[in-house]
Amino acid sequence: MSLYLILIPILGALALLLFRPNQANAWALGISLAVQVGTLFLLSGFNPNGGLQFGLDTPWMASVGLRFHLEVDGITLLLLLLTNLLTPLILFSSFNRRFESESRYYGLVLLMQGALNGVFLAWDGLLFYIFYELALIPIYFICAIWGGADRIRVTLKFFIYTFIGSLFMLVAMLYVYLKTPAPHSFQWEDLVAVQLTNAEAWWVALGFFLAFAVKMPVFPFHTWQPDTYTTSPTGGTMLLSAIMLKMGIYGVIRWMIPLAPESMHTWMPVFVGLAVTGVVYASLIAVKQTDLKRLIAYSSIAHVGLIAAGVLVWNKMGVQGGILQMLNHGINVLGLFFAVDILERRLGSRSLFDMGGIAKSAPVFAALFMIILLGSLAVPLTNGFPGEFLLLLGVWQYNPWVGALAGLTIIFGAVYLLRAFGLAMFGLPNSQTERFQDVHTGEYVVLGIVAALVLLLGFFPQLILGLTDSSVDRILGAVQF
Amino acid sequence: MKAILILFLTALVVLFAGLSGRRGTLRGIVLGGVLLALGSLLWDMTQADFLGWNTRFGGMFVFDGYALAFSSVILLTLALVVGLSGWGFRQLQETLGDQYGLLLFSTCGALVMVSFTNLTMLFLGIEILSIPLYVLAGSRRDEPASNEAALKYFLMGAFATGILLYGFALIYGATGSFDLSTIGAKVTALSGSRNMLHIGILMVIIGLGFKIAAVPFHFWAPDVYSGSPTMITAVMATVVKTAAFAAFYRLFDTAFGSAADFWSVPLSAIAALTMTLANTTAIFQQDFKRMMAYSSIAHAGYLLMGVLAIGSDTAEGAQAILYYTLVYSVATVAAFAVYMLVAEQNQDGTFVAFRGLGQKQPALAALMVVSMLTLAGIPPTAGFFGKYFLFVSVFERYPWLVVLAVINSAVSIYYYFKVIIEMYFTKEENVYAVHVPTGYQWPVWLGLLILVGLTVWPEQVLAFMF
Numbered sequence: 017m018s019l020y021l022i023l024i025p026i027l028g029a030l031a032l033l034l035f036r037p038n039q040a041n042a043w044a045l046g047i048s049l050a051v052q053v054g055t056l057f058l059l060s061g062f063n064p065n066g067g068l069q070f071g072l073d074t075p076w077m078a079s080v081g082l083r084f085h086l087e088v089d090g091i092t093l094l095l096l097l098l099t100n101l102l103t104p105l106i107l108f109s110s111f112n113r114r115f116e117s118e119s120r121y122y123g124l125v126l127l128m129q130g131a132l133n134g135v136f137l138a139w140d141g142l143l144f145y146i147f148y149e150l151a152l153i154p155i156y157f158i159c160a161i162w163g164g165a166d167r168i169r170v171t172l173k174f175f176i177y178t179f180i181g182s183l184f185m186l187v188a189m190l191y192v193y194l195k196t197p198a199p200h201s202f203q204w205e206d207l208v209a210v211q212l213t214n215a216e217a218w219w220v221a222l223g224f225f226l227a228f229a230v231k232m233p234v235f236p237f238h239t240w241q242p243d244t245y246t247t248s249p250t251g252g253t254m255l256l257s258a259i260m261l262k263m264g265i266y267g268v269i270r271w272m273i274p275l276a277p278e279s280m281h282t283w284m285p286v287f288v289g290l291a292v293t294g295v296v297y298a299s300l301i302a303v304k305q306t307d308l309k310r311l312i313a314y315s316s317i318a319h320v321g322l323i324a325a326g327v328l329v330w331n332k333m334g335v336q337g338g339i340l341q342m343l344n345h346g347i348n349v350l351g352l353f354f355a356v357d358i359l360e361r362r363l364g365s366r367s368l369f370d371m372g373g374i375a376k377s378a379p380v381f382a383a384l385f386m387i388i389l390l391g392s393l394a395v396p397l398t399n400g401f402p403g404e405f406l407l408l409l410g411v412w413q414y415n416p417w418v419g420a421l422a423g424l425t426i427i428f429g430a431v432y433l434l435r436a437f438g439l440a441m442f443g444l445p446n447s448q449t450e451r452f453q454d455v456h457t458g459e460y461v462v463l464g465i466v467a468a469l470v471l472l473l474g475f476f477p478q479l480i481l482g483l484t485d486s487s488v489d490r491i492l493g494a495v496q497f
Numbered sequence: 498m499k500a501i502l503i504l505f506l507t508a509l510v511v512l513f514a515g516l517s518g519r520r521g522t523l524r525g526i527v528l529g530g531v532l533l534a535l536g537s538l539l540w541d542m543t544q545a546d547f548l549g550w551n552t553r554f555g556g557m558f559v560f561d562g563y564a565l566a567f568s569s570v571i572l573l574t575l576a577l578v579v580g581l582s583g584w585g586f587r588q589l590q591e592t593l594g595d596q597y598g599l600l601l602f603s604t605c606g607a608l609v610m611v612s613f614t615n616l617t618m619l620f621l622g623i624e625i626l627s628i629p630l631y632v633l634a635g636s637r638r639d640e641p642a643s644n645e646a647a648l649k650y651f652l653m654g655a656f657a658t659g660i661l662l663y664g665f666a667l668i669y670g671a672t673g674s675f676d677l678s679t680i681g682a683k684v685t686a687l688s689g690s691r692n693m694l695h696i697g698i699l700m701v702i703i704g705l706g707f708k709i710a711a712v713p714f715h716f717w718a719p720d721v722y723s724g725s726p727t728m729i730t731a732v733m734a735t736v737v738k739t740a741a742f743a744a745f746y747r748l749f750d751t752a753f754g755s756a757a758d759f760w761s762v763p764l765s766a767i768a769a770l771t772m773t774l775a776n777t778t779a780i781f782q783q784d785f786k787r788m789m790a791y792s793s794i795a796h797a798g799y800l801l802m803g804v805l806a807i808g809s810d811t812a813e814g815a816q817a818i819l820y821y822t823l824v825y826s827v828a829t830v831a832a833f834a835v836y837m838l839v840a841e842q843n844q845d846g847t848f849v850a851f852r853g854l855g856q857k858q859p860a861l862a863a864l865m866v867v868s869m870l871t872l873a874g875i876p877p878t879a880g881f882f883g884k885y886f887l888f889v890s891v892f893e894r895y896p897w898l899v900v901l902a903v904i905n906s907a908v909s910i911y912y913y914f915k916v917i918i919e920m921y922f923t924k925e926e927n928v929y930a931v932h933v934p935t936g937y938q939w940p941v942w943l944g945l946l947i948l949v950g951l952t953v954w955p956e957q958v959l960a961f962m963f
Contacts, residue, residue, distance in 0.1 A: 080885070
């Protein structure tokens, strides 16, 4: 069952790339919706207290310990939901733009969807690595083919940066693999069972952290991110920020800490410190931004820094909050980038100084934008609130001072997001914004769905927390330090 | 053994047929001969040894599983190259038969190099392989670069052979034998001074180092690769490299395995130097062929890790080298196939020649992407598994070398992606037109299929071959 979530999009992608049909966008949307239905099917059959489910285990390269092993638990299911709820939205939001060689674009997005599902489903360390890298190839092409100015340099930097990071993960993974009793194995349980010395675990954790810190990104490994987000086409930015960076956080929860818990006493203060530094640093920079897309890129670093900190402190509150916030951040950031895309297409600029008074000419747009913005600000009764609250509680439990520092994210968030909203939507209209058209049906659907999710998950966070509760208990119980 | 005979007879036939034959007939004969030889190898792999010929020749060579596996890699690569030769050799007129003949003779030498059990046979194999290639490298007589390539290749080759031969002499002096297993036994039991043996081994490393173009014995490679006709460059980068590594591993495994403590030190240093220097130099190349030359040097550095796995008690090193050479050869031939079209149709050998290929020839460009990703070793391509096997085989003993190799493969992305960037991301008006001649498609698609098959069933392929 879980295999189809990988197979359908990848085969669909290959079909689109090879046969180049005319209505590529409709085909891609149909395929990704089919995957979404499959995910909902998994959800309906999922028993939150039932441990690992919907497994598939077949040898790929038995002699080197590689098995094609997929499993679903609550954490995986949530990330599958994230991927497969958002990918159709991303595809649909791309309908507004005409692409050169359309089938290629939509095929690559589908390939991305398949690879991401593979990352979250993999129960074999090497398989995880393979999907982790596979996801990098389509996004590189998407950003480099359809990106803006200077895309070649920016995307190559992005590719090499993340590739080097994950190669260190490969080395770390190999090290643990060779420590498993012969014949060696990459299965999660076997890797977790390995007892490393403190010094070994120190290196292993560092290898994993380099990979995941680049992906998320955590300060000071974030330098590729603002450029890449700004240069990429909106669909690519959404994929990167809404889904792809969650690979890093997921990797910390599933692989880094469980495989090298022995070193966490040493590393945790460093990692949490970096994450919280990133929160403050990115927020400060975001306040100064005038390019709206760049502003959201920095705000994303700040929000993700908080998620990373919460997950890294490794208590129930932090991990639960992190998982919940992964979904919420995905939804919110997708909505924000889509709003920016609408503004950019209408005005031909992303600069806040070219905007103003849009709320008057486009009230529906302004209202939907506001809802999503409030979700991102973690206002109570929006989806951001329960997640950030749990995260802050988790970090606070670890160390009140760090918790207080991390809490600045909410204050700073209010400053830069409301400032941006005010500059763009209120104030005096200029000649362009006077003629600003309100959202048309296609845009309304995307923003409407996002806004609805913001409110729904704000009212009923228990929907998600109940799903992951026992899985989080299990992984916390299995890995102690 | 049968494969060598078939190739040799085919070469004779094609030499004479070349006097009168039409181009298509010649190519058909050569392709038929190569496929027949390949078939005989596959037959021997699955059935019992037909006629018992594989072990008959008095301890001079033996076609065991190892030799059969590497021979089939070599012949498969050669079949792909011959498949491309309809267009690749289009400029040759009356010398076409000679070219095919030389190519086949050279391959006979390659097969001897993977199956020898005696140092004299190794020497003969290297010479049989090399001498026709010296001629082939210079086969474009009107081009100064081609002449230069031939002369350089010849001088360096002769020099390397001299050193190699001196090494053999010293080893003979130390052990009293040319036979690999006798040497192996003597080396284990050797008492007293080992200096003569050690100097001999060092000279063998240097001599073979020239053949595989390992740093610091690599400086001939870029000029020779870029000066030779592309078809011949493809052969040098694949067939020669495969044969040389098979010989390297066989020699060091059987004869010098118990002296691994001594030679692994210089060899690991050479491996580290080779991959690092080649990768950093490749970054600065503007010419595709020169880039591929440095890339092939870098791959030699990775492959040396497989040789360093000798002495750990498993056969992982041999398997890793086999898989890697297969993947690398197919990907390299595919890359040269695309390059040959775009560069020779437009008289431009730089990366610019690839500009806009993604729009003009999507299939060719896709193949190029796959082969570049494979060479860079990016998952889930077969190139990744090739690197993975090599890394695992030496990880426990040389973790630092693995880390270095990992960093190097990240560096290599930079120059492999230059091609991809030109094909897809540069938006200038398309400068060049590229058309695909008839008959050129099948080797290209076959190469792609092999690469995909190697990704999905790596284990099964290895199990079948070994």
